[in-house]
Amino acid sequence: MSRNNLFSREYLTRRDFLKGSAAAAASVAVFGAQRAQAEEPAQKSLEEPIRAGIIGTGAQGTFLLSNAVKVPGVEIVACCDIYEPHLEKSLILAPDAEPYQDYRRLLDRKDIQAVIIATPLHLHAQMSIDAMDAGKHVFCEKMMAYSIEQAKAMARKQRETGKVLQLGHQRRVNSTYRHAYRMLNVDKVCGRVTQVRAQWHRNGSWRRAVPDKSLEKQLNWRLYREYSQGLMAELGSHQIDAVNWFLNALPVSVMASGGIDYWKDGRTVYDNISVIYEYPGGIRCTYTCITTNEHEAYYEMYMGDEGTLVVTPEKGLLFREPKAEQLVWAPMAHKDESKGKEAIVLDAGATRRAREGTGQEEIRTDASQDDYYVELEEFFQSVRTGKKPASDPESALQSCVTCLMANNAAQTGRKIQFNEKMFQI
Ligand SMILES: NC(=O)c1ccc[n+]([C@@H]2O[C@H](COP(=O)([O-])OP(=O)(O)OC[C@H]3O[C@@H](n4cnc5c(N)ncnc54)[C@H](O)[C@@H]3O)[C@@H](O)[C@H]2O)c1
Incomplete structure (x- = not known):
């Protein structure tokens, strides 16, 4: 299929698509492992x-598709x-799906109740x-x-139509974050x-290899202002969402400095x-947020006069200040050491057990589940309920708003004051 055709708006039948695609057979082998996963019998x-x-x-x-196909009661x-190569990959994960190149034709289908959108930001x-x-x-x-x-x-539009509109900030469903939120607040x-x-620190260009120069902006859209809002949108938005949530507040002002200082590409x-x-x-x-050093990678750290909470999707650690009184439950808690200091490891399961029967909100404790699965499960539950x-x-x-203003x-080069209107729908 020529590049021009990639932007054509016609509907493809699944059979035509697979018949016409020489790469399909190869990608079946490459993505065999995911296929096996996708074919696990759904409840x-x-x-x-x-x-x-x-x-x-x-x-x-x-990633989302490989999780969506496992959510019970969802087709x-x-x-x-x-x-085309991306469309092919999706058909391996969802073998019964019809392929489309024009999203409006997909939206025309009356039997479809929900859509997942994972396209470039613009x-x-x-x-x-x-x-x-x-x-x-x-x-x-x-x-x-x-x-x-x-x-x-x-x-x-969400308010006008009453449809569910969920955004992909998966920290909101992560068990460590939910637990840490309660510990803090x-x-x-x-x-x-x-x-x-x-911080979110990486060491890498973020650049994807392109098979043909003409595909540069299409595949590396993240690197170009006309499609992307850069690091604050792609990485910062997750963490700033968490900070707004954990502080139960919105910022009053922002100052920032950024540049294209290393990857002159x-x-x-x-x-x-x-x-x-x-x-x-x-x-x-x-x-x-940087792209030249990955020391300490990513975390949010909340510092208070009695302790410090360090949160990542994988782990939460609590360090108490030396002058703070010992927490009554601290001797029973699972401990870890970080940079020579003892830390209490946040264990959502243990806390839930301790709270059983108290009527407090239950924290999802199945940390073995991928956050992408949990957020999609929540989405389809919202569609139902x-x-x-x-x-x-x-x-x-x-x-x-918080990220774009940064x-x-x-x-x-200006300090920006936030006002209520900026956040009003
Ligand atoms: N929640 C997370 O942890 C997380 C992680 C990575 C990316 N993302 C977000 O997911 C989105 C996609 O990122 P990505 O890394 O998958 O990018 P990507 O470039 O790999 O995928 C985007 C896809 O959209 C397709 N596309 C572009 N225009 C289209 C159109 N008009 N109709 C149909 N398809 C079109 C592209 O061909 C491509 O396959 C971004 O918004 C990104 O911020 C979220």
């Missing part, structure tokens, strides 16, 4: 199955991508809005949208929080950025 649901489609089956779309009946708003207009519930990847106006339009294990430090988004947010009550959050998902349009808009501060 039977007594309820009517939800028919769903996916738009954008690149790196993240494939993935359509896959859409403009890039397409999130248009596709989500079109999907809700077509009567579909939407799970859309983060960051919510390319611009604040687009994100607000998505949130307004209910048990107040850090005392009064005064500072936050967060034609990209137009920063390869490093340093940000200072001020939150109410004099709490400052410093955030850095109408219950608001944890990563809802309101919180996702807040994360989007970019703005870095680009203009």
Whole structure:
């Protein structure tokens, strides 16, 4: 298929697609392992199955799809991508799905109730809005949208249509995060929080190999401003969402500095950025995102006058300040050592057992489940029940505004004051 055809809008039958594709046989072998996973028998649901489609089956779309096919009571009946190799891959994971290259043809299908959108950032708003207009519930990847106006339009469309709109901030369903949130805000294990430090540090260009130069911007969209909002959108939005959530607050101002200082490869988004947010009550959050050193990788750290909580999706650690009183349950807690200091390891399961019968909200403790699976399970539950998902349009808009204003501060060299209107839908 020629590149021009990749952008054509015709509907392909599954048979035509596979017959015409020489690469399909090869990719069956390459993706054999995922296929075996996808073919694990799904549990039977007594309820009517939800028919769903996916738009954008690149790196993240494939992860989501491999999890979506395992959610009981869900049938993935359509896959859409403009890039043939990615579309092929999706059909291996969802063998009964019909392939599409034009997402609007997928949205035309009346039997589809929900769509998963995992396309480049600049397409999130248009596709989500079109999907809700077509009567579909939407799970859309983060960051919510390319611009604040687009994100607000998505949130307004959700209110107008009453459809579920969930955004892909999977930390919201992670058991360690949910546990850490309660430790910080209910048990107040850090005392009064005064500072936050967060980072996502990688050592790599973020660049993808392209089979043909003409595909550079299509495949490396993340590196170009016309499609991408760079590190703050791609990595920061997860963590800033978590900081807004954990502090139960929105920042009042932001200062930032960023640049293209190492990867001089034609990209137009920063390869490093340093940000200072001020939150109410004099709490400052410093955030850095870099691509030249991966020491200590990623975390959010909440510092209070009685302790420090370090949270990642894989692990949560609590360090008490030397002057703080010992927590009554500390002697029973699982301990770890980090840089010569003893830390209490956050164990969501143990805390849940301790709270059983107290009527407090249950924390999902099955840490063996992929967060992507859990968020999709939550999405399809919301489709069935109408219950608001944890990563809802309101919180996702807040994360989007918080991140975009950091970019703005870095680009203009100005300290930016947030105001209520910026966050209003
Ligand atoms: N939640 C997470 O942890 C996480 C992780 C990675 C990426 N993401 C998000 O997922 C989204 C996709 O990222 P990715 O890394 O998978 O990018 P990608 O480039 O690998 O995949 C995007 C796919 O969308 C397809 N596409 C582009 N235009 C299209 C159109 N008009 N119609 C249909 N398909 C189209 C592309 O061909 C590609 O296959 C981004 O928003 C990114 O921020 C989220």
